[in-house]
Amino acid sequence: WGTEGHFTICKIAQSRLSKAAEDAVKQLLPEYANNDLASVCSWADNVKFRYHWSSALHFIDTPDKLCTYQYNRDCMDEDGVKGRCVAGAINNYTTQLLSYNGASSQSEYNLTEALLFLSHFMGDIHQPLHVGFTSDRGGNTIDVHWYTRKQVLHHVWDSNIIETAEERFYDSNIDGFVDAIEQNITTKWADLVKKWETCSLNKTTCPDIYASEGIKAACDWAYKGVTEDSTLEDEYFNSRLPIVNLRLAQGGVRLAATLNRIFG
Numbered sequence: 050w051g052t053e054g055h056f057t058i059c060k061i062a063q064s065r066l067s068k069a070a071e072d073a074v075k076q077l078l079p080e081y082a083n084n085d086l087a088s089v090c091s092w093a094d095n096v097k098f099r100y101h102w103s104s105a106l107h108f109i110d111t112p113d114k115l116c117t118y119q120y121n122r123d124c125m126d127e128d129g130v131k132g133r134c135v136a137g138a139i140n141n142y143t144t145q146l147l148s149y150n151g152a153s154s155q156s157e158y159n160l161t162e163a164l165l166f167l168s169h170f171m172g173d174i175h176q177p178l179h180v181g182f183t184s185d186r187g188g189n190t191i192d193v194h195w196y197t198r199k200q201v202l203h204h205v206w207d208s209n210i211i212e213t214a215e216e217r218f219y220d221s222n223i224d225g226f227v228d229a230i231e232q233n234i235t236t237k238w239a240d241l242v243k244k245w246e247t248c249s250l251n252k253t254t255c256p257d258i259y260a261s262e263g264i265k266a267a268c269d270w271a272y273k274g275v276t277e278d279s280t281l282e283d284e285y286f287n288s289r290l291p292i293v294n295l296r297l298a299q300g301g302v303r304l305a306a307t308l309n310r311i312f313g
């Protein structure tokens with residue numbers, strides 16, 4: 050996701066934290082965040098160049114056309130190093146944060162960075178094309194037009210769908226967009242939310258579930274009907290926006306549920 054998507058997911062998440070998780074998050078946030086997780090939710094994108102090892106941790110490449118994901122088969126970087134993908138990173142930073150022992154005690158890890166990475170990667174794993182095909186790099190090599198503008202398909206899903214919705218329906222105001230998703234979470238999706246929060250087998254977080262849903266959504270909605278030089282306009286926007294809204298909601302709900310289990 051671009052900054053708006055990450056902001057939305059972290060806003061939703063922070064509003065759903067337990068008292069214990071809320072306190073821990075406030076302790077761990079850097080001073081400049083002013084207790085606002087959403088304000089630093091894109092930090093991991095800003096440090097890709099400084100922390101070069103981290104750039105492979107934003108996505109997963111799955112085999113072309115298969116539309117399935119398996120951790121052991123797919124979670125690796127371009128050199129084939131196992132665990133270096135967004136699902137592995139979510140597991141890793143969750144484990145690091147489990148060593149949090151209260152405000153005044155020290156961990157062997159930088160838990161501020163762990164919180165910012167986890168919050169960002171929980172968002173990215175919910176972007177369908179961050180669990181896309183290998184040969185097109187998650188839609189990065191597919192040229193399309195977003196209305197009249199040249200774009201790559203990956204960017205349409207990272208940013209354009211969200212920005213167009215914001216402009217058309219919420220007066221270019223991100224808070225209106227977030228409010229609308231939060232409304233759906235407590236009404237239309239209320240029964241589903243309990244399932245989203247649940248993680249099998251007493252696990253703290255379940256990135257393999259999120260990634261499996263992601264490649265399915267990529268095949269069913271992101272790639273579907275799109276070829277090189279396709280023009281994507283109202284029909285694509287109107288039919289895909291509900292999927293983007295759903296994935297942002299799931300990302301926010303699951304980030305909160307994971308943090309609540311970590312600090313609970």
Ligand code: DCM
Nearest residue numbers: 130131132133134137138140141142
């Ligand atoms: N990782 C990390 N910090 C660590 C260990 C791992 O950032 N201390 C990253 C790179 C790993 C990925 O997370 O390949 C998944 O880790 P693991 O295989 O331990 O789940």
Ligand code: DCM
Nearest residue numbers: 100102103130131132133158159162
């Ligand atoms: N890495 C790490 N922990 C961090 C940041 C970076 O372990 N907080 C690095 C260490 C490794 C790289 O990630 O060089 C890959 O990890 P792994 O060996 O688990 O794949």
Ligand code: DCM
Nearest residue numbers: 050107108110178179186187189203
């Ligand atoms: N990306 C991806 N899958 C890949 C490569 C990149 O999902 N195989 C993501 C990471 C960034 C965006 O696509 O969000 C652009 O990547 P880059 O900056 O590497 O072009």
Ligand code: ZN
Nearest residue numbers: 050179203207
């Ligand atoms: Zn992206």
Ligand code: ZN
Nearest residue numbers: 050094107173
């Ligand atoms: Zn990212």
